[in-house]
Amino acid sequence: MTDERPEYRVWALSGMPEVQQGDDLAKLIAAAEPGLADGDVLLVTSKIVSKAEGRIVEAADREAAIDAETVRVVARRGALRIVENRQGLVMAAAGVDASNTPAGTVLLLPEDPDASARAIRAGLREILGVQVGVVVTDTFGRPWRAGLTDVAIGAAGVRVLDDLRGGTDAYGNPLSATVVATADELAAAGDLVKGKAQGRPVAVLRGLPHVVAGKEDDDAEDAETGEDAAGARALVRASRDDMFRLGTSEAIREAVTQRRTVRAFTDEPVDPGAVRRAVAAAVTAPAPHHTTPWRFVLLESEESRVRLLDAMRDAWIADLRRDGRSEESVAKRVRRGDVLRHAPYLAVPCLVMDGSHHYGDARRDGAEREMFVVAMGAGVQNFLVALAGERLGSAWVSSTMFCRDVVRETLGLPAGWDPMGAVAIGHPAEHPRPRPERDAGGFVEVR
Structure with a gap:
C-alpha cells in the first residue's frame, strides 16, 4: 500500500504584458505559459479582465462611480462604504478601483465575471487544446477578520462549492452543514504568488484536477456555452439566508423604513x-x-x-x-x-x-x-x-x-x-x- 501525499504547486506567470482594452486574455496567457495542462486552474486578477473589457471609465469623483455601481449600502463608517454592487458582491467601494489605472479614471469590475471566465477557458481550449478551470479573483476584506484576501468573483470549469453534507468525518460523525468554498480557497492560494504590486496578474495551480470540471460534468453544463452555468455566482449567499445582511445602523434604519x-x-x-x-x-x-x-x-x-x-x-x-x-x-x-x-x-x-x-x-x-x-x-x-x-x-x-x-x-x-x-x-x-x-x-x- 502506497502512502500518497496530496500536494499541489502554484506559480505566477511572468512575461504578461500590460493589458489594453480589446486584448484577448486567452492568447496572452497561452503565450506566457504554453505548457498548460488538463486539470490546471488559472487564477486571473479581475483588474486585467476589466482592462481588456474596457471597464475603465473617466471619473473625476470616485464616489460618483461607486454610487453608480451600488445597489444597496450594507454599512457605512465615515467615508468608507460596504455595499452590494451590481454583480451581487458585497464589498468595499463596490469594487471601484483607482489604483493601477491612469489619473482621472477608475476601474470597474467586469460586467459579468463568470462570462469573462468562460471566455478565457474557451479561448485556452481552442488555442492549446487543454481543459482548464478559470477563476477570476478580486481582493476582499472580511467581517470579524483583519486583513485582505483574494476570493473568486467569476469562475468557469471549476467546482466552486464542495458540498460534503451527507458524508461523515474521520470519526464517523455525520456532516450536516459543511460546504467548502473551493473557488475562494483557490483564489487565495494564487494571491500568495501573484502579490499585490509585483505586476503578476495570473497564477497557475497544478495538482488538484478533481476541482476542475471534466467530461463527466457535460450534462450539468450550460447547453449553449458548454460551460458550468453556476460559476462564482453560486458563492453569493441569498438574502434569505444572510444573517448579517446589514451593518448595525443600516439594519436599524432599514427595519424602520421598511x-x-x-x-x-x-x-x-x-x-x-x-x-x-x-x-x-x-x-x-x-x-x-x-x-x-x-x-x-x-x-x-x-x-x-x-x-x-x-x-x-x-x-x-x-x-x-x-x-x-x-x-x-x-x-x-x-x-x-x-x-x-x-x-x-x-x-x-x-x-x-x-x-x-x-x-x-x-x-x-x-x-x-x-x-x-x-x-x-x-x-x-x-x-x-x-x-x-x-x-x-x-x-x-x-x-x-x-x-x-x-x-x-x-x-x-x-x-x-x-x-x-x-x-x-x-x-x-x-x-x-x-x-x-x-x-x-x-x-x-x-x-
Whole structure:
C-alpha cells in the first residue's frame, strides 16, 4: 500500500504584458505559459479582465462611480462604504478601483465575471487544446477578520462549492452543514504568488484536477456555452439566508423604513421567542419619571384569540347598531377587523399609569397622561420595528381602545391596564407593495 501525499504547486506567470482594452486574455496567457495542462486552474486578477473589457471609465469623483455601481449600502463608517454592487458582491467601494489605472479614471469590475471566465477557458481550449478551470479573483476584506484576501468573483470549469453534507468525518460523525468554498480557497492560494504590486496578474495551480470540471460534468453544463452555468455566482449567499445582511445602523434604519402594515399572513407558526425579543426592545423606549408604563399581553393560543375577538365583535356590533348603522354597514365595518382574526398571533399592548403625578389640575393632569401615551407609542413603535427585524409582519389596529372594559374582562386584566390597540403578528403572505418615497423636508420646519 502506497502512502500518497496530496500536494499541489502554484506559480505566477511572468512575461504578461500590460493589458489594453480589446486584448484577448486567452492568447496572452497561452503565450506566457504554453505548457498548460488538463486539470490546471488559472487564477486571473479581475483588474486585467476589466482592462481588456474596457471597464475603465473617466471619473473625476470616485464616489460618483461607486454610487453608480451600488445597489444597496450594507454599512457605512465615515467615508468608507460596504455595499452590494451590481454583480451581487458585497464589498468595499463596490469594487471601484483607482489604483493601477491612469489619473482621472477608475476601474470597474467586469460586467459579468463568470462570462469573462468562460471566455478565457474557451479561448485556452481552442488555442492549446487543454481543459482548464478559470477563476477570476478580486481582493476582499472580511467581517470579524483583519486583513485582505483574494476570493473568486467569476469562475468557469471549476467546482466552486464542495458540498460534503451527507458524508461523515474521520470519526464517523455525520456532516450536516459543511460546504467548502473551493473557488475562494483557490483564489487565495494564487494571491500568495501573484502579490499585490509585483505586476503578476495570473497564477497557475497544478495538482488538484478533481476541482476542475471534466467530461463527466457535460450534462450539468450550460447547453449553449458548454460551460458550468453556476460559476462564482453560486458563492453569493441569498438574502434569505444572510444573517448579517446589514451593518448595525443600516439594519436599524432599514427595519424602520421598511416596516409595513401586513394584513395577510401565512399559516406558519410564530416563534414566541421572537415576540419576546421584540417586547424586550419595546421596553427600552423613553418614559416619564423613570416609569415603565408598558405591558404586553401575548395571545399565543387560538382559544384566547377567538374568545377576545368574539367578545370585541359583539361589543362593536352593539355600538354600531346604537349609532343607527344599517346591517350592511355593520357587516362591512366588522369585516375590516378581520386582520386580527386571521393572524396566527396577537399582542395587546397596555398602558399603565403607575408612577404618574397627580396635580389636581385638569390641564396638568391631562398633559401628564399625554406624556405616558407618547411613551406608550414609542414602545409600540419599538415593538413593531423589532418584529420587522425578526422577519415578522405586523399590523397595529386600534380596536381594543374602543372597548377597554370588554378586553380587560375577557383577558382578566387589572383595572389600571388600558389596552392601546392590538398587534396582529405573523409571517407575511406576500411582499408588500412599493411605498412612495416621503420627502422628509415636507415634515420639517426650521426656526
